[in-house]
Amino acid sequence: MQLTLHADYAFRILIYLGSQPDGHVVSTEEISQSYGISKNHLVRVVQTLNQHGYVEVFPGRSGGIALARPANRIRLGDVVRAAETNLKVVECFDETTNTCPIVPVCQLKPILGEALNAFLAVLDKYTLADLLGSRHRNGLVKLLALSGARK
Amino acid sequence: MQLTLHADYAFRILIYLGSQPDGHVVSTEEISQSYGISKNHLVRVVQTLNQHGYVEVFPGRSGGIALARPANRIRLGDVVRAAETNLKVVECFDETTNTCPIVPVCQLKPILGEALNAFLAVLDKYTLADLLGSRHRNGLVKLLALSGARK
Numbered sequence: 001m002q003l004t005l006h007a008d009y010a011f012r013i014l015i016y017l018g019s020q021p022d023g024h025v026v027s028t029e030e031i032s033q034s035y036g037i038s039k040n041h042l043v044r045v046v047q048t049l050n051q052h053g054y055v056e057v058f059p060g061r062s063g064g065i066a067l068a069r070p071a072n073r074i075r076l077g078d079v080v081r082a083a084e085t086n087l088k089v090v091e092c093f094d095e096t097t098n099t100c101p102i103v104p105v106c107q108l109k110p111i112l113g114e115a116l117n118a119f120l121a122v123l124d125k126y127t128l129a130d131l132l133g134s135r136h137r138n139g140l141v142k143l144l145a146l147s148g149a150r151k
Numbered sequence: 152m153q154l155t156l157h158a159d160y161a162f163r164i165l166i167y168l169g170s171q172p173d174g175h176v177v178s179t180e181e182i183s184q185s186y187g188i189s190k191n192h193l194v195r196v197v198q199t200l201n202q203h204g205y206v207e208v209f210p211g212r213s214g215g216i217a218l219a220r221p222a223n224r225i226r227l228g229d230v231v232r233a234a235e236t237n238l239k240v241v242e243c244f245d246e247t248t249n250t251c252p253i254v255p256v257c258q259l260k261p262i263l264g265e266a267l268n269a270f271l272a273v274l275d276k277y278t279l280a281d282l283l284g285s286r287h288r289n290g291l292v293k294l295l296a297l298s299g300a301r302k
Contacts, residue, residue, distance in 0.1 A: 001235055001270075003152050003263075008241045011259055012251065036250060076262065084152055090159045099187060100163065101298035105290030107282045108162055111227065115273035116152075122266035131258045139256030147252035 003084055009037060009045045010083035011076075014054065018071045018132045019140040025064040034144045045083065052082040071132055077124035089116055154235055160188065160196040161234035162227075165205065169222045169283045170291040178215040185295045196234065203233040222283055228275035240267055 016031050017024075028046060032039040046065055049055040056068040067074075081087075089112045092098045103109070132140070167182050168175075179197060183190040197216055200206040207219040218225075232238075240263045243249045254260070283291070 001152055001154050001158075001231075001267075002237050002239055003241055007152075011241075012253075015253065015257070015259070035252065076259075080152075086153050088153055090154055090162075101186065102163075102166065102291050102294050105294065106166065107284070108166070108227075111274065111277050111281075112154075115270045118269040118273045119152075119266045122269045123262065126262050130262075133258070140253055143253050143256065 001089075003080070004086055005041065006045055006048065007080055007084040009035075009042060010049055010054075010079055012037070013042065013045060013049060013065075014067070014071075014074060014079065014128050015131055015140065016144060017055065017065065017067045018128050019137050019144065020066075023066055025058055025066045027064040030064075034147050036147065048083050052078075054079070054082070067128075070129070072127045072129035074128040075124050076126045076128070076130075077120040077122075079128075080120060080123055087116065089113075152240075154231070155237055156192065157196055157199065158231055158235040160193060161200055161205075161230055163188070164193065164196060164200060164216075165218070165225060165230065165279050166282055166291065167295060168206065168216065168218045169279050170288050170295065171217075174217055176209050176215040176217045181215075185298050187298070199234050203229075205230070205233070218279075221280070223278045223280035225279040226275050227277045227279070227281075228271040228273075230279075231271060231274055238267065240264075 012035055013031060016034065017026060020026060028039055028042050032042050046055060046057065050057050050065075050068075053068055054074060055065045057063070057065050088094045090109070092100050092103045092106070092109050093112075095103075100106070163186055164182060167185065168177060171177060179190055179193050183193050197206060197208065201208050201216075201219075204219055205225060206216045208214070208216050239245045241260070243251050243254045243257070243260050244264075246254075251257070
């Protein structure tokens, strides 16, 4: 049970942008180099984050991306709901593709649904700002700069 | 974020066995046919369930498997802990393979860990017996028999 890379990268992008000075525009190239992850994949995640109003995209050679709202208005549970491409904990969560024959009477699905809601409810208690306390922010900036410089 | 088939099939096997009369031994062939899933994969999941003391394996031509303990002593959270081959919600949960450079200061990992614990805590409130109330048990038996007969 693992988040897809799409959701994982969504968090990484938001953390990167949140650790910058307010409104600072960053290229996806820079983020890709700092984390050592595929720029092509990153661009698709940026599209998702843009569609859901989390990042603003500035086109052009000197363009890039920035947070589209304050970090304390980005709930982590909502990021998962927006960016996780697969929240079907087991096959029967998708009725169109389910093949399990016992689904009409099986009690597992509602229990797994309750567990998934509990997972998201914990994430809803936190915002991006909780990941960016001053101590952590300084550490993030240093580690990301170091990592980017090494590429 | 989806359970692996290994954990999904573990639940299906336990539900199948739990819907049988007490101590009834069932062949993996029968379970495989009823659910329409690969027998080879099923056998590997049976090994996991056997190793964790959930099912007893009776070898030989007339052999098969049966529950090794009462259904009310099989907590659903423990089944996931035993059978889910990947509880690493994001890459940094595995320090040996992690490549994300910000892990020393990142606050996301403990929050996702808290969310995973909340997921499992919900499942710990329930046992296999909760999936097998008399109304559901009768329905399960009928649906599984029908499905098996169709193959």
